[in-house]
Amino acid sequence: MLRNRRRLVAWLLAGVVLAVVLTLYDADRTGVSDPKAAPSATPSAALPGTQTPAPTTTPGPSATPSPTAPPGTGGPSPSASTACTSPGACGYPDANSTGPRIALERHDTGNMSVKKDGTVIKGWDIRGSLDIYANDVTIIDSRITSTNWWGVNLRPGFSGLKVLHTTITAVPGKGPDNGGVNYAVSNMGGSSIEVGWCDISVFGNALSMGQGDLHDNYVHDLVAFRNQGGEWQHIDAVISGGGNKGRLTIRHNTLLNSTPVDKGATAAVGLFADTGVVSSVVVEDNWLAGGAYALYGGGPGATGIRVTGNVFSTQYHPAGGAYGPVTAWNAGGAGNVWKDNRMSDGRPVEPAS
Numbered sequence: 466m467l468r469n470r471r472r473l474v475a476w477l478l479a480g481v482v483l484a485v486v487l488t489l490y491d492a493d494r495t496g497v498s499d500p501k502a503a504p505s506a507t508p509s510a511a512l513p514g515t516q517t518p519a520p521t522t523t524p525g526p527s528a529t530p531s532p533t534a535p536p537g538t539g540g541p542s543p544s545a546s547t548a549c550t551s552p553g554a555c556g557y558p559d560a561n562s563t564g565p566r567i568a569l570e571r572h573d574t575g576n577m578s579v580k581k582d583g584t585v586i587k588g589w590d591i592r593g594s595l596d597i598y599a600n601d602v603t604i605i606d607s608r609i610t611s612t613n614w615w616g617v618n619l620r621p622g623f624s625g626l627k628v629l630h631t632t633i634t635a636v637p638g639k640g641p642d643n644g645g646v647n648y649a650v651s652n653m654g655g656s657s658i659e660v661g662w663c664d665i666s667v668f669g670n671a672l673s674m675g676q677g678d679l680h681d682n683y684v685h686d687l688v689a690f691r692n693q694g695g696e697w698q699h700i701d702a703v704i705s706g707g708g709n710k711g712r713l714t715i716r717h718n719t720l721l722n723s724t725p726v727d728k729g730a731t732a733a734v735g736l737f738a739d740t741g742v743v744s745s746v747v748v749e750d751n752w753l754a755g756g757a758y759a760l761y762g763g764g765p766g767a768t769g770i771r772v773t774g775n776v777f778s779t780q781y782h783p784a785g786g787a788y789g790p791v792t793a794w795n796a797g798g799a800g801n802v803w804k805d806n807r808m809s810d811g812r813p814v815e816p817a818s
Contacts, residue, residue, distance in 0.1 A: 565588075574592065608633075609634070624658075649684075702732070730756050774805045776808070
């Protein structure tokens, strides 16, 4: 009997102990899972070498950043009331957005003739010039250093030339015209050519053609020289002699002519009726600076000339050119349009009536 009582007491004590353990376990479990029982959260310190993210905020209208163009693309042209400080700062081509984009291999070609249709010259550092007697030739991502009359010349009867992302320059004093060099790109052919994203310097009449598509080029540091006749050569960033059958488009270029007037400076864009009436020319959204006048507009009889959205820079002369921004504008010519042109300080530009 005594033995049975002891066994019962032992079972009772074991039950009590078990009940106490279960109660404590439940209390501990409740304290972890119940949010009210958990301690308040505090931010932990960032690990070495890491940053704690800042709170994300949505900027209001005044905090919205203005659009910025990626390098090499140019940006949206400034509005007519905005002052511009330099071509590159205002979205126009400069040394950073023109010229070759790849490493170059030197080629001492001399004055080379290209006679195979469809030729592609890419990645060449050319010491010489290219005379094109073929169709659909492309010169891209290259550099040409010439001592000839031209850097690239398209001969009559051929078409389809493209000169893209190329630097075209010359050695001052080493050219054939009494030491001078005349044309970076010359179009003697009867059709349009394309010149785009090129860095052009030294040549007296850098881009010479009656028809073509000239866009996103940087023409600068033209070098004055006395020609074989002993006179100062006329200096122009772009020159056209008129009489063209196709269209000449001059769009979104930086065209600089810092040459003094007494050493032959003529224009940043010279549209002259030297070989025929000037017609079908678009001069749009360019940065123009220097020359006697920054723009010669074609003269009497010129038709279909559209001059729109250009900036006439004061960087060399307060009026854009030494004598003014524009001359020889035929306001009454059929299809002639002058619109939204201004000085780099924001003043509107209107041709003399």
